[in-house]
Amino acid sequence: MGLPTEVLEVIWLSLQVTTTAVFIGALIGIPAGALLGLYSFPGRRLAVTIVYTLMGLPPVLIGVIVYLLLSKYGPLGSLELLFTPEAMVIAQVVLVSPILAGLTLSAVQAKERTYSETAKSLGATPSQLVWTIVKESRKGIWAGVAAAYGRAISEVGAVMLVGGNIEHHTRVMTTAIILETRMGHYETGLYLGLVLLLISFVFNSFLMMGVLEQINAKRRKM
Amino acid sequence: MPQLHLKHLHVAIEKKSILTIEQMSLACGKIYGIVGPSGSGKSTLLRVVNLLQKPLTGTMNYWGEEVDLASLSHAKALAIQRQMAFVAQQPVMFHTSVFDNVAMGLRYRKLDRKTIRERVSEALQLVDLADRIHQQAATLSGGEAQRVALARAIVLNPRLLLLDEPTASLDPANVSIFEQVIKGIHQQRGTTIMIVTHNLPQAKRLADHCLFVHKGRIVESADTSTFFDQPQSQELADFISGRMIY
Numbered sequence: 001m002g003l004p005t006e007v008l009e010v011i012w013l014s015l016q017v018t019t020t021a022v023f024i025g026a027l028i029g030i031p032a033g034a035l036l037g038l039y040s041f042p043g044r045r046l047a048v049t050i051v052y053t054l055m056g057l058p059p060v061l062i063g064v065i066v067y068l069l070l071s072k073y074g075p076l077g078s079l080e081l082l083f084t085p086e087a088m089v090i091a092q093v094v095l096v097s098p099i100l101a102g103l104t105l106s107a108v109q110a111k112e113r114t115y116s117e118t119a120k121s122l123g124a125t126p127s128q129l130v131w132t133i134v135k136e137s138r139k140g141i142w143a144g145v146a147a148a149y150g151r152a153i154s155e156v157g158a159v160m161l162v163g164g165n166i167e168h169h170t171r172v173m174t175t176a177i178i179l180e181t182r183m184g185h186y187e188t189g190l191y192l193g194l195v196l197l198l199i200s201f202v203f204n205s206f207l208m209m210g211v212l213e214q215i216n217a218k219r220r221k222m
Numbered sequence: 223m224p225q226l227h228l229k230h231l232h233v234a235i236e237k238k239s240i241l242t243i244e245q246m247s248l249a250c251g252k253i254y255g256i257v258g259p260s261g262s263g264k265s266t267l268l269r270v271v272n273l274l275q276k277p278l279t280g281t282m283n284y285w286g287e288e289v290d291l292a293s294l295s296h297a298k299a300l301a302i303q304r305q306m307a308f309v310a311q312q313p314v315m316f317h318t319s320v321f322d323n324v325a326m327g328l329r330y331r332k333l334d335r336k337t338i339r340e341r342v343s344e345a346l347q348l349v350d351l352a353d354r355i356h357q358q359a360a361t362l363s364g365g366e367a368q369r370v371a372l373a374r375a376i377v378l379n380p381r382l383l384l385l386d387e388p389t390a391s392l393d394p395a396n397v398s399i400f401e402q403v404i405k406g407i408h409q410q411r412g413t414t415i416m417i418v419t420h421n422l423p424q425a426k427r428l429a430d431h432c433l434f435v436h437k438g439r440i441v442e443s444a445d446t447s448t449f450f451d452q453p454q455s456q457e458l459a460d461f462i463s464g465r466m467i468y
Binding site for chain 1: 272274296300303304306307308310314316317326327330331374378
Protein backbone atom coordinates (compact mmCIF):
# COMPACT_ATOMS: atom_id res chain seq x y z
CA MET A 1 0.00 0.00 0.00
CA GLY A 2 1.12 3.56 -0.43
CA LEU A 3 1.82 3.27 -4.14
CA PRO A 4 -0.42 5.58 -6.20
CA THR A 5 -1.65 2.72 -8.43
CA GLU A 6 -2.68 0.69 -5.42
CA VAL A 7 -4.41 3.69 -3.92
CA LEU A 8 -6.19 4.35 -7.18
CA GLU A 9 -7.25 0.72 -7.36
CA VAL A 10 -8.76 0.96 -3.87
CA ILE A 11 -10.53 4.22 -4.69
CA TRP A 12 -11.85 2.84 -7.97
CA LEU A 13 -13.22 -0.31 -6.31
CA SER A 14 -14.87 1.80 -3.58
CA LEU A 15 -16.58 3.93 -6.21
CA GLN A 16 -17.63 0.90 -8.24
CA VAL A 17 -19.08 -0.98 -5.27
CA THR A 18 -20.85 2.03 -3.78
CA THR A 19 -22.23 3.38 -7.06
CA THR A 20 -23.56 -0.04 -8.05
CA ALA A 21 -25.08 -0.57 -4.60
CA VAL A 22 -26.73 2.86 -4.51
CA PHE A 23 -28.03 2.39 -8.07
CA ILE A 24 -29.60 -0.99 -7.21
CA GLY A 25 -30.77 0.38 -3.85
CA ALA A 26 -32.42 3.30 -5.64
CA LEU A 27 -34.24 0.91 -7.97
CA ILE A 28 -35.63 -0.86 -4.91
CA GLY A 29 -35.91 1.92 -2.35
CA ILE A 30 -37.36 4.81 -4.38
CA PRO A 31 -40.39 2.90 -5.78
CA ALA A 32 -40.91 1.23 -2.39
CA GLY A 33 -40.83 4.61 -0.63
CA ALA A 34 -43.22 6.13 -3.20
CA LEU A 35 -45.56 3.16 -2.78
CA LEU A 36 -45.54 3.47 1.01
CA GLY A 37 -45.93 7.23 0.89
CA LEU A 38 -48.72 7.46 -1.66
CA TYR A 39 -50.84 4.33 -1.38
CA SER A 40 -53.01 2.99 1.42
CA PHE A 41 -53.12 -0.76 1.85
CA PRO A 42 -53.49 -3.20 4.74
CA GLY A 43 -50.23 -3.47 6.68
CA ARG A 44 -48.90 -0.16 5.42
CA ARG A 45 -48.24 1.23 8.90
CA LEU A 46 -46.31 -1.88 9.85
CA ALA A 47 -44.30 -1.68 6.62
CA VAL A 48 -43.45 1.99 7.31
CA THR A 49 -42.34 1.13 10.84
CA ILE A 50 -40.15 -1.68 9.50
CA VAL A 51 -38.55 0.62 6.91
CA TYR A 52 -37.78 3.27 9.53
CA THR A 53 -36.34 0.59 11.83
CA LEU A 54 -34.16 -0.81 9.05
CA MET A 55 -32.79 2.68 8.34
CA GLY A 56 -30.90 2.41 11.60
CA LEU A 57 -29.71 -1.16 11.07
CA PRO A 58 -26.08 -1.52 12.24
CA PRO A 59 -23.83 -2.26 9.22
CA VAL A 60 -22.00 -4.95 11.16
CA LEU A 61 -25.27 -6.80 11.67
CA ILE A 62 -25.98 -6.52 7.93
CA GLY A 63 -22.50 -7.91 7.34
CA VAL A 64 -23.14 -10.87 9.62
CA ILE A 65 -26.50 -11.65 7.98
CA VAL A 66 -25.12 -11.39 4.43
CA TYR A 67 -22.06 -13.39 5.51
CA LEU A 68 -24.27 -16.20 6.83
CA LEU A 69 -26.41 -16.13 3.69
CA LEU A 70 -23.39 -16.32 1.39
CA SER A 71 -21.17 -18.62 3.45
CA LYS A 72 -20.46 -22.11 2.14
CA TYR A 73 -23.30 -23.70 4.11
CA GLY A 74 -25.68 -20.75 3.84
CA PRO A 75 -28.77 -20.68 1.59
CA LEU A 76 -26.86 -18.74 -1.09
CA GLY A 77 -23.52 -20.49 -0.58
CA SER A 78 -23.69 -22.19 -3.96
CA LEU A 79 -23.29 -18.80 -5.65
CA GLU A 80 -19.75 -18.56 -4.21
CA LEU A 81 -19.99 -14.82 -3.72
CA LEU A 82 -18.39 -14.51 -0.29
CA PHE A 83 -15.23 -12.38 -0.29
CA THR A 84 -16.02 -10.87 -3.67
CA PRO A 85 -16.98 -7.29 -4.64
CA GLU A 86 -20.46 -8.64 -5.46
CA ALA A 87 -20.90 -9.67 -1.83
CA MET A 88 -19.93 -6.15 -0.79
CA VAL A 89 -22.49 -4.73 -3.21
CA ILE A 90 -25.19 -7.00 -1.72
CA ALA A 91 -24.37 -5.86 1.81
CA GLN A 92 -24.45 -2.21 0.78
CA VAL A 93 -27.74 -2.67 -1.10
CA VAL A 94 -29.25 -4.02 2.13
CA LEU A 95 -27.79 -1.01 3.94
CA VAL A 96 -28.96 1.73 1.55
CA SER A 97 -32.34 0.44 0.34
CA PRO A 98 -34.19 1.24 3.59
CA ILE A 99 -32.50 4.65 3.73
CA LEU A 100 -33.64 5.44 0.21
CA ALA A 101 -37.13 4.06 0.87
CA GLY A 102 -37.51 5.98 4.14
CA LEU A 103 -36.28 9.30 2.79
CA THR A 104 -38.35 8.92 -0.41
CA LEU A 105 -41.40 8.14 1.73
CA SER A 106 -40.92 11.33 3.76
CA ALA A 107 -40.26 13.39 0.63
CA VAL A 108 -43.35 12.22 -1.27
CA GLN A 109 -45.62 12.50 1.76
CA ALA A 110 -44.53 16.10 2.24
CA LYS A 111 -45.39 16.93 -1.38
CA GLU A 112 -48.48 14.74 -1.69
CA ARG A 113 -50.71 17.08 0.29
CA THR A 114 -49.73 20.05 -1.86
CA TYR A 115 -49.69 18.60 -5.35
CA SER A 116 -52.12 15.71 -5.32
CA GLU A 117 -55.33 17.72 -5.72
CA THR A 118 -53.87 19.99 -8.38
CA ALA A 119 -52.68 17.03 -10.45
CA LYS A 120 -56.02 15.25 -10.00
CA SER A 121 -57.99 18.32 -11.04
CA LEU A 122 -55.80 18.53 -14.17
CA GLY A 123 -56.87 15.00 -15.06
CA ALA A 124 -53.95 12.88 -13.93
CA THR A 125 -54.40 9.11 -13.94
CA PRO A 126 -53.27 7.36 -10.70
CA SER A 127 -49.88 6.51 -12.26
CA GLN A 128 -49.44 10.04 -13.65
CA LEU A 129 -50.32 11.39 -10.22
CA VAL A 130 -47.63 9.27 -8.56
CA TRP A 131 -45.04 10.25 -11.18
CA THR A 132 -45.90 13.95 -10.78
CA ILE A 133 -45.50 13.79 -7.00
CA VAL A 134 -42.24 11.84 -7.28
CA LYS A 135 -40.94 14.49 -9.70
CA GLU A 136 -41.98 17.26 -7.32
CA SER A 137 -40.20 15.40 -4.51
CA ARG A 138 -36.98 15.06 -6.49
CA LYS A 139 -34.93 17.34 -4.25
CA GLY A 140 -35.82 15.27 -1.20
CA ILE A 141 -35.17 12.05 -3.11
CA TRP A 142 -31.79 13.30 -4.34
CA ALA A 143 -30.95 14.24 -0.77
CA GLY A 144 -31.79 10.62 0.10
CA VAL A 145 -29.50 9.37 -2.66
CA ALA A 146 -26.70 11.61 -1.35
CA ALA A 147 -27.25 10.38 2.21
CA ALA A 148 -27.28 6.76 1.03
CA TYR A 149 -24.11 7.26 -1.01
CA GLY A 150 -22.33 8.85 1.93
CA ARG A 151 -23.45 6.07 4.25
CA ALA A 152 -22.39 3.34 1.82
CA ILE A 153 -18.99 4.68 0.83
CA SER A 154 -17.99 5.35 4.44
CA GLU A 155 -19.25 2.03 5.74
CA VAL A 156 -16.66 -0.45 6.97
CA GLY A 157 -18.17 -3.21 9.11
CA ALA A 158 -20.26 -5.02 6.51
CA VAL A 159 -17.77 -4.77 3.64
CA MET A 160 -14.98 -5.99 5.92
CA LEU A 161 -17.01 -9.04 6.91
CA VAL A 162 -18.30 -10.06 3.49
CA GLY A 163 -15.41 -8.71 1.41
CA GLY A 164 -12.54 -9.79 3.59
CA ASN A 165 -10.29 -6.81 2.70
CA ILE A 166 -8.32 -8.87 0.18
CA GLU A 167 -5.59 -6.90 -1.60
CA HIS A 168 -6.27 -6.26 -5.31
CA HIS A 169 -9.66 -7.90 -4.95
CA THR A 170 -11.97 -6.56 -2.24
CA ARG A 171 -9.97 -3.84 -0.54
CA VAL A 172 -11.87 -0.55 -0.48
CA MET A 173 -11.02 2.80 1.07
CA THR A 174 -12.55 2.21 4.48
CA THR A 175 -11.02 -1.23 4.97
CA ALA A 176 -7.70 0.10 3.64
CA ILE A 177 -7.79 2.95 6.17
CA ILE A 178 -8.18 0.47 9.03
CA LEU A 179 -5.40 -1.71 7.71
CA GLU A 180 -3.01 1.20 7.11
CA THR A 181 -3.71 2.65 10.56
CA ARG A 182 -3.08 -0.71 12.23
CA MET A 183 0.21 -0.95 10.35
CA GLY A 184 1.18 2.52 11.55
CA HIS A 185 0.85 4.11 8.11
CA TYR A 186 -1.11 7.04 9.41
CA GLU A 187 -0.32 9.27 6.43
CA THR A 188 -1.87 6.83 3.94
CA GLY A 189 -4.84 6.36 6.24
CA LEU A 190 -5.40 10.10 6.47
CA TYR A 191 -4.84 10.49 2.74
CA LEU A 192 -7.54 7.93 1.99
CA GLY A 193 -9.81 9.58 4.55
CA LEU A 194 -9.41 12.91 2.77
CA VAL A 195 -10.16 11.25 -0.57
CA LEU A 196 -13.35 9.85 0.98
CA LEU A 197 -14.29 13.30 2.18
CA LEU A 198 -13.53 14.78 -1.24
CA ILE A 199 -15.69 12.20 -3.02
CA SER A 200 -18.53 12.92 -0.64
CA PHE A 201 -18.10 16.67 -1.20
CA VAL A 202 -18.02 16.36 -5.00
CA PHE A 203 -21.03 14.03 -5.03
CA ASN A 204 -23.10 16.27 -2.80
CA SER A 205 -22.09 19.42 -4.67
CA PHE A 206 -23.14 17.77 -7.89
CA LEU A 207 -26.56 17.10 -6.44
CA MET A 208 -26.97 20.42 -4.68
CA MET A 209 -26.07 22.40 -7.78
CA GLY A 210 -28.99 20.71 -9.45
CA VAL A 211 -26.85 19.59 -12.38
CA LEU A 212 -29.23 16.79 -13.15
CA GLU A 213 -32.17 19.16 -13.07
CA GLN A 214 -30.44 21.49 -15.53
CA ILE A 215 -29.67 18.58 -17.84
CA ASN A 216 -33.34 17.63 -17.77
CA ALA A 217 -34.42 21.22 -18.46
CA LYS A 218 -32.08 21.42 -21.49
CA ARG A 219 -33.35 18.10 -22.77
CA ARG A 220 -36.95 19.33 -22.56
CA LYS A 221 -36.15 22.49 -24.54
CA MET A 222 -34.47 20.51 -27.32
CA MET B 223 -81.25 19.58 -20.18
CA PRO B 224 -79.08 20.81 -17.32
CA GLN B 225 -75.35 20.31 -17.65
CA LEU B 226 -75.02 19.26 -14.06
CA HIS B 227 -77.61 18.07 -11.60
CA LEU B 228 -76.85 17.12 -8.00
CA LYS B 229 -79.28 15.13 -5.88
CA HIS B 230 -79.39 14.07 -2.23
CA LEU B 231 -75.87 15.27 -1.57
CA HIS B 232 -74.56 14.96 1.94
CA VAL B 233 -70.98 15.66 2.93
CA ALA B 234 -69.71 15.09 6.46
CA ILE B 235 -66.27 15.09 8.01
CA GLU B 236 -65.81 13.10 11.20
CA LYS B 237 -69.58 12.89 11.65
CA LYS B 238 -69.94 16.66 11.35
CA SER B 239 -72.28 17.65 8.56
CA ILE B 240 -70.59 20.05 6.13
CA LEU B 241 -72.93 20.27 3.17
CA THR B 242 -76.45 19.04 2.41
CA ILE B 243 -78.07 19.68 -0.95
CA GLU B 244 -81.34 18.07 -1.96
CA GLN B 245 -81.30 19.33 -5.56
CA MET B 246 -79.04 21.62 -7.56
CA SER B 247 -78.94 22.19 -11.31
CA LEU B 248 -76.55 24.10 -13.51
CA ALA B 249 -77.61 25.09 -17.01
CA CYS B 250 -75.14 24.92 -19.84
CA GLY B 251 -73.15 28.05 -20.68
CA LYS B 252 -73.96 30.17 -17.63
CA ILE B 253 -71.77 31.75 -14.98
CA TYR B 254 -72.81 30.81 -11.45
CA GLY B 255 -71.69 32.88 -8.49
CA ILE B 256 -71.53 30.98 -5.20
CA VAL B 257 -71.57 33.31 -2.24
CA GLY B 258 -71.90 32.85 1.48
CA PRO B 259 -70.09 33.25 4.76
CA SER B 260 -66.75 31.57 5.44
CA GLY B 261 -67.14 27.92 6.37
CA SER B 262 -70.60 27.67 4.84
CA GLY B 263 -69.64 24.85 2.46
CA LYS B 264 -69.00 26.76 -0.79
CA SER B 265 -65.54 25.35 -1.44
CA THR B 266 -66.72 21.88 -0.41
CA LEU B 267 -69.42 22.14 -3.06
CA LEU B 268 -66.82 22.89 -5.73
CA ARG B 269 -64.54 20.09 -4.52
CA VAL B 270 -67.42 17.61 -4.61
CA VAL B 271 -68.40 18.68 -8.12
CA ASN B 272 -64.74 18.31 -9.21
CA LEU B 273 -64.72 14.84 -7.59
CA LEU B 274 -61.90 15.83 -5.24
CA GLN B 275 -64.03 15.07 -2.20
CA LYS B 276 -66.25 12.07 -1.75
CA PRO B 277 -69.65 12.71 -0.11
CA LEU B 278 -71.45 10.27 2.15
CA THR B 279 -74.37 10.20 -0.30
CA GLY B 280 -75.31 11.90 -3.52
CA THR B 281 -75.71 11.45 -7.22
CA MET B 282 -74.53 13.68 -10.01
CA ASN B 283 -75.94 13.82 -13.49
CA TYR B 284 -73.25 15.27 -15.73
CA TRP B 285 -74.29 15.83 -19.33
CA GLY B 286 -76.90 13.10 -19.10
CA GLU B 287 -74.70 10.58 -17.35
CA GLU B 288 -75.80 9.75 -13.83
CA VAL B 289 -73.14 8.68 -11.32
CA ASP B 290 -73.23 7.79 -7.65
CA LEU B 291 -70.70 10.13 -6.06
CA ALA B 292 -70.21 7.92 -3.01
CA SER B 293 -69.08 4.92 -5.02
CA LEU B 294 -67.49 6.26 -8.16
CA SER B 295 -64.84 4.18 -9.91
CA HIS B 296 -61.42 5.75 -10.67
CA ALA B 297 -61.98 5.42 -14.42
CA LYS B 298 -65.40 7.07 -14.36
CA ALA B 299 -64.18 9.84 -12.04
CA LEU B 300 -61.23 10.52 -14.34
CA ALA B 301 -63.46 10.68 -17.43
CA ILE B 302 -65.68 13.29 -15.74
CA GLN B 303 -62.78 15.20 -14.15
CA ARG B 304 -61.20 15.59 -17.58
CA GLN B 305 -64.20 17.61 -18.72
CA MET B 306 -63.72 20.12 -15.91
CA ALA B 307 -60.97 22.38 -14.66
CA PHE B 308 -60.41 23.81 -11.21
CA VAL B 309 -58.60 26.93 -10.01
CA ALA B 310 -57.98 27.13 -6.27
CA GLN B 311 -57.61 30.24 -4.13
CA GLN B 312 -53.90 29.60 -3.62
CA PRO B 313 -52.26 28.59 -6.90
CA VAL B 314 -50.07 25.52 -6.64
CA MET B 315 -47.22 25.80 -9.12
CA PHE B 316 -45.17 22.78 -10.09
CA HIS B 317 -41.41 23.32 -9.82
CA THR B 318 -40.83 23.75 -13.49
CA SER B 319 -41.33 26.39 -16.17
CA VAL B 320 -44.53 28.31 -16.84
CA PHE B 321 -44.85 26.38 -20.12
CA ASP B 322 -44.61 23.00 -18.38
CA ASN B 323 -47.14 24.08 -15.76
CA VAL B 324 -49.70 25.07 -18.36
CA ALA B 325 -48.92 22.00 -20.46
CA MET B 326 -49.34 19.59 -17.52
CA GLY B 327 -53.02 18.69 -18.09
CA LEU B 328 -52.52 18.39 -21.86
CA ARG B 329 -49.60 16.01 -21.29
CA TYR B 330 -51.78 13.95 -18.96
CA ARG B 331 -54.15 13.63 -21.94
CA LYS B 332 -51.23 12.58 -24.14
CA LEU B 333 -51.74 15.27 -26.79
CA ASP B 334 -49.00 15.70 -29.36
CA ARG B 335 -46.22 18.25 -28.84
CA LYS B 336 -47.30 20.61 -31.61
CA THR B 337 -50.87 20.85 -30.26
CA ILE B 338 -49.55 21.36 -26.73
CA ARG B 339 -47.22 24.17 -27.86
CA GLU B 340 -50.00 25.94 -29.75
CA ARG B 341 -52.60 25.64 -26.99
CA VAL B 342 -50.20 26.68 -24.23
CA SER B 343 -49.10 29.75 -26.20
CA GLU B 344 -52.72 30.70 -26.84
CA ALA B 345 -53.68 30.27 -23.17
CA LEU B 346 -50.73 32.31 -21.98
CA GLN B 347 -51.59 35.08 -24.41
CA LEU B 348 -55.12 35.16 -23.01
CA VAL B 349 -53.80 35.76 -19.48
CA ASP B 350 -51.20 38.23 -20.80
CA LEU B 351 -48.21 36.15 -19.75
CA ALA B 352 -46.91 35.01 -23.13
CA ASP B 353 -43.53 36.62 -22.43
CA ARG B 354 -43.07 34.49 -19.28
CA ILE B 355 -43.35 31.15 -21.05
CA HIS B 356 -39.83 29.94 -20.17
CA GLN B 357 -39.70 31.50 -16.71
CA GLN B 358 -39.62 29.22 -13.68
CA ALA B 359 -43.13 29.25 -12.22
CA ALA B 360 -41.73 29.47 -8.68
CA THR B 361 -40.36 32.95 -9.46
CA LEU B 362 -43.75 34.42 -10.42
CA SER B 363 -45.63 36.87 -8.22
CA GLY B 364 -48.84 35.70 -6.55
CA GLY B 365 -51.01 37.43 -9.16
CA GLU B 366 -48.99 36.04 -12.06
CA ALA B 367 -49.07 32.56 -10.57
CA GLN B 368 -52.85 32.76 -10.28
CA ARG B 369 -53.09 33.81 -13.93
CA VAL B 370 -50.88 30.85 -14.88
CA ALA B 371 -53.24 28.64 -12.85
CA LEU B 372 -56.13 30.08 -14.88
CA ALA B 373 -54.24 29.46 -18.14
CA ARG B 374 -53.54 25.90 -16.96
CA ALA B 375 -57.29 25.43 -16.51
CA ILE B 376 -58.60 27.09 -19.68
CA VAL B 377 -55.98 25.41 -21.87
CA LEU B 378 -57.94 22.20 -21.22
CA ASN B 379 -60.98 23.77 -22.86
CA PRO B 380 -63.24 22.46 -20.06
CA ARG B 381 -67.00 22.22 -20.28
CA LEU B 382 -67.19 23.32 -16.66
CA LEU B 383 -64.71 25.74 -15.06
CA LEU B 384 -64.63 25.77 -11.26
CA LEU B 385 -63.08 28.80 -9.58
CA ASP B 386 -62.63 28.80 -5.81
CA GLU B 387 -62.11 32.40 -4.66
CA PRO B 388 -59.57 32.85 -7.44
CA THR B 389 -59.06 36.57 -6.94
CA ALA B 390 -59.16 36.68 -3.14
CA SER B 391 -55.50 37.59 -2.80
CA LEU B 392 -54.98 39.53 -6.02
CA ASP B 393 -54.42 43.25 -6.57
CA PRO B 394 -57.04 45.21 -8.58
CA ALA B 395 -55.05 45.02 -11.84
CA ASN B 396 -54.77 41.24 -11.64
CA VAL B 397 -58.44 40.96 -10.63
CA SER B 398 -59.38 42.95 -13.71
CA ILE B 399 -57.27 40.74 -16.04
CA PHE B 400 -58.70 37.65 -14.39
CA GLU B 401 -62.31 38.78 -14.81
CA GLN B 402 -61.75 39.78 -18.44
CA VAL B 403 -60.34 36.35 -19.23
CA ILE B 404 -63.27 34.62 -17.52
CA LYS B 405 -65.79 36.74 -19.45
CA GLY B 406 -63.89 36.16 -22.70
CA ILE B 407 -63.76 32.39 -22.25
CA HIS B 408 -67.44 32.33 -21.37
CA GLN B 409 -68.42 34.37 -24.42
CA GLN B 410 -66.14 32.64 -26.93
CA ARG B 411 -66.45 29.05 -25.80
CA GLY B 412 -69.72 29.02 -23.89
CA THR B 413 -67.99 27.47 -20.91
CA THR B 414 -70.15 26.96 -17.84
CA ILE B 415 -68.44 28.56 -14.85
CA MET B 416 -68.93 28.21 -11.10
CA ILE B 417 -67.13 30.89 -9.14
CA VAL B 418 -66.98 30.97 -5.36
CA THR B 419 -66.36 34.50 -4.22
CA HIS B 420 -66.59 36.71 -1.16
CA ASN B 421 -66.48 39.71 -3.42
CA LEU B 422 -70.17 40.56 -3.95
CA PRO B 423 -69.53 43.24 -6.61
CA GLN B 424 -67.50 40.60 -8.48
CA ALA B 425 -70.42 38.18 -8.31
CA LYS B 426 -72.66 40.95 -9.67
CA ARG B 427 -70.20 41.74 -12.47
CA LEU B 428 -69.62 38.17 -13.58
CA ALA B 429 -72.48 35.89 -12.67
CA ASP B 430 -75.72 35.23 -14.56
CA HIS B 431 -77.10 33.34 -11.58
CA CYS B 432 -76.14 33.32 -7.90
CA LEU B 433 -76.48 30.81 -5.09
CA PHE B 434 -76.30 31.67 -1.42
CA VAL B 435 -74.81 28.90 0.69
CA HIS B 436 -75.26 29.16 4.44
CA LYS B 437 -74.58 26.57 7.14
CA GLY B 438 -74.07 23.84 4.56
CA ARG B 439 -77.29 24.45 2.64
CA ILE B 440 -78.29 26.38 -0.47
CA VAL B 441 -80.57 28.95 1.07
CA GLU B 442 -81.34 30.91 -2.06
CA SER B 443 -80.76 30.59 -5.78
CA ALA B 444 -81.81 33.22 -8.32
CA ASP B 445 -80.68 35.18 -11.35
CA THR B 446 -78.13 37.78 -10.31
CA SER B 447 -80.30 40.89 -10.44
CA THR B 448 -83.13 39.27 -8.43
CA PHE B 449 -80.60 37.74 -6.04
CA PHE B 450 -79.11 41.10 -5.09
CA ASP B 451 -82.13 43.37 -5.53
CA GLN B 452 -84.92 41.22 -4.10
CA PRO B 453 -83.45 38.68 -1.68
CA GLN B 454 -86.17 36.32 -0.48
CA SER B 455 -84.58 35.12 2.73
CA GLN B 456 -83.60 37.18 5.74
CA GLU B 457 -80.18 35.45 5.83
CA LEU B 458 -79.33 36.58 2.30
CA ALA B 459 -80.59 40.10 2.97
CA ASP B 460 -78.40 40.24 6.07
CA PHE B 461 -75.43 38.81 4.18
CA ILE B 462 -75.70 41.28 1.32
CA SER B 463 -76.11 44.24 3.62
CA GLY B 464 -73.18 43.14 5.78
CA ARG B 465 -75.34 42.64 8.85
CA MET B 466 -74.69 38.92 9.02
CA ILE B 467 -72.15 38.12 11.70
CA TYR B 468 -70.29 34.87 11.23
